[in-house]
Amino acid sequence: LKRDVVSISGNxxxxxxxxxxxxxxxxxxxxxxxxxxxxxxxFTNWLAPQRV
Structure with a gap:
């Protein structure tokens, strides 16, 4: 879920x-x-910067 992730860079x-x-x-x-x-x-993949 989107609420279960945080930004790595702080943004x-x-x-x-x-x-x-x-x-x-x-x-x-x-x-x-x-x-x-x-x-x-x-599904939305937020782990990869490009669409896979």
Missing amino acids: APGPGDATLRADKRPRPLVLRMNEGDCLEVT
């Missing part, structure tokens, strides 16, 4: 300038739905 966090907050730890993403449901997910 506003963005692509290539973001890291996880010190009080957060990486966790797996678990998505659960009922059979037949449709889920649309949009």
Whole structure:
């Protein structure tokens, strides 16, 4: 989540300038739905400075 990252340089966090907050730890993403449901997910990669 955007609120879980901070800027590496001290500016506003963005692509290539973001890291996880010190009080957060990486966790797996678990998505659960009922059979037949449709889920649309949009990911934003702030770790790479260019689009990958």
